[in-house]
Amino acid sequence: MKFLSPRGKAVDPEGRMPLMDHLRELRNRLIKSLLALLVGTIVGWIFFQPIWDFLKDPYCSLPASQQLEAGKCTLVVNTIFQQFFLRLKISFIIGIVLSSPVWLYQLWAFVAPGLYRREKRWTYVFLSAAIPLFIVGTVLAYLTVDKGLQLFLGGFSIDDVTALITVDHYLGYVLAMLLVFGMTFELPLFVVILNLAGVLSFERIKKTQRIAIFGIFLFAAVATPSGDPFTMLALAVPTLLLFEVSAVLAFFNDRRRARRPDPYAGLSDDEPSPLDLDEIDAELERGGRPADPAR
Incomplete structure (x- = not known):
């Protein structure tokens, strides 16, 4: 059965197409993603001041004695154009965040036709857990930024010495904290995915638990x-x-997997069995296990 695209061209239901059509589709999706990024950056430029106040708030919450000018929450720049590039950098970051639904969808729409149904389901599970975990990590990082600043600007301060904190240095510190916390919170999700894929078992996790704790x-x-x-x-x-x-x-996934019957349990090592590759592909497409070839 043939499907027709909005332009009237025949479309393969499995997403197969010539190389040039793949390149054209990639070009169109990149253009849509860049346009969304441009719109998001413009929005970030317009609303720069409240966003910058939000990012600067951990520094502003420091005691007046730890700030350059008491009560004014002042950061400094070293060059003429640094303020312009600061506004541009923050606007670009906000553009990436605001346009993420668009470019994530474009990426998914380009890759999804080549995936099995089971692989698509795993991708949905991964994204539905990865995004909340990353957000929780960044929120926790934002709440702890001021604690690190208080320790190093107050706990180890020297009399008659004032910290001259530049905008670039402070922004780099805050963004690094957000990214480190957000990405680290994805680690347990990768453990679950590897276990679902059969690469990492609970027994191996249990044996290396002490090393994992030390590594964390x-x-x-x-x-x-x-x-x-x-x-x-x-x-x-x-x-x-x-x-x-x-x-x-x-642990629970391994127990569930252990209750499944092994389709190769009754076969000897040298016993031949026919393989129906078409049937195996069809079963994988349906998201199930391959049928027993000996039956």
């Missing part, structure tokens, strides 16, 4: 920009809890 704390100490104990614990403890949750999910 070591990574938190190295990856956090400030490196202070409070920020390290704020990253390591929730990540460790999420890792334990992923281990529990792996």
Whole structure:
């Protein structure tokens, strides 16, 4: 059965097309993504001031004695054009965030026709969990930014010495905190995905649990920009809890998998069995297990 596109051309239901058609589709989806990014950047440029006030708030919450000008929440720049590039950089970041539904959809629409139904279902599960975990991580990072600033600007301050914090340095610190926390919170999700794929079993997770705990704390100490104990614990403890949750999910998934009958249990090592590759492909497309070739 042939399907027709809006332009009246025949479309393969499995998403197969010539190389040039793939390149044209990629070009069209890139153009749509870039246009969405441009619109999002313009919106970020228009609403720059409230966004910048939000990003600057952790520094503004510091005691007056730890700021350059008490009560004014002042950061400094070193060059003439630095303020312009600061506005452009923040607007671009906001554009990426605002346009993410568009470019994520364009990416998915380009890749999805080549995936099996089971692979599509896994992708939906991954995205539905990855986005909330990343958001929770960034929120936690934002709440802990001021604690690291207070420790290094107040706890280790020297008399008669005032910290001259530049805009670029502060913005880099905040963005690094948000990205590190957000990406680290994705680690347990990868553990679950590897377990679902049969690559990582619960027994292996259990055997390497001590090493994993040590690695999480070591990574938190190295990856956090400030490196202070409070920020390290704020990253390591929730990540460790999420890792334990992923281990529990792996345990139940392995138990569920163990209850399934093995289709090759009754076959000897040298017993030949016919393979119906068309039937296996059809079964994978339906999202199930391949049928027993010996039946």
